[in-house]
Amino acid sequence: MSHLDAFSTKGVSNQVNEDFYIFTMTETKVRQQYDKLAAIYDQRWNSYVANTLSFLKDWVQISPSTTVLDVACGTGEFERLLLTENPTQRITGVDISEKMLLVAQQKLQAYPHVSFHTASASTLPFENNSFDVVVSANSFHYFDDPNAALIEMKRVLKPDGKVIILDWCKDYLLCRLCDFILKLVDPAYKQCYSQFEFHNLLKSAQFDIERATKFHFGVVWGMMVATATPQP
Structure with a gap:
């Protein structure tokens, strides 16, 4: 695969969007x-998707007039949850998997x-100050360069906007075990973070943390979520 790839996707608005992107080896x-x-x-x-994304929807409390960017949107389940309540919500999803996006579009x-x-x-194809809210769920542990991703989220976010990230939390024992095993067996996996490490990444990218929490569901899944605002 070449370092520069181009792919045309037909959005659900029946418009064809051509996005040029560069993938790192890990992202590939x-x-x-x-x-x-x-x-x-x-x-x-x-079960995992339903639990985490329902929590995220309730945590974010997005109003119908809000413009939303979903980073690493996968099959569009978060979009589906929002649109069930607000069918006219303006949402943009990005992902590096073309086939996941095809499922979302359908x-x-x-x-x-x-x-x-x-x-x-790390390379979002949008202008500065484009969105009221940027969300990312269950994907931060795959980001090859989390700092670059956070800086990009901040760039496309409006000055009074918010970024909300939900991901695994290494403060939980089974998540630490999963983190250790996945680093050995999954070449696509990067790492998960403790809440302290995660908050430091947000602060390094010049975000202020508005609110945050950790929670646990099921036997394995320890999660964390944070809402952050760009520093002036």
Whole structure:
């Protein structure tokens, strides 16, 4: 695969979007892995996705007039949850897996205010100050360069906007064990972070943390979430 790739996607608004992006070696592995999983992802991870994204939707409390960017949107389940309540919500999703995006597009083709783009979290194809809210769920542990991703999120966020990130938390014992094992067996995996490490990454990217928490569900999953605002 060349370092520079181009892919045309047909958004659910019936507009064709051509996004040019650069993938790192790690991102290429993530892309290949999730392209293979796309057809079965929603069924395989149904309980995990439903629990985490329902929590995120309630945590964010997005108003109908808010413009939303979902970074690493996968199969569009967060979009589906928002649109069930607010069918005219303006949402943009990005992901590096073309096949995950195809699932999202098919799922949400009835909604004209949703669009999807193939893009890396570190190279978002949008102008400065484009979105009221940027969310990212269950993907931060795959980001090859989390600082670059956070800086990009800050760039496309409006000055009074918010970024909300939900991900695994290494403060929990089983998450530490998963982190150790995945580093050995999964070439696409990067790492998960403790809440302290995660907050330091946000602060280094010049975000102020507005609110944050940790929570646990099921036997394995220890999670953390933070809402942050760009520093002046």
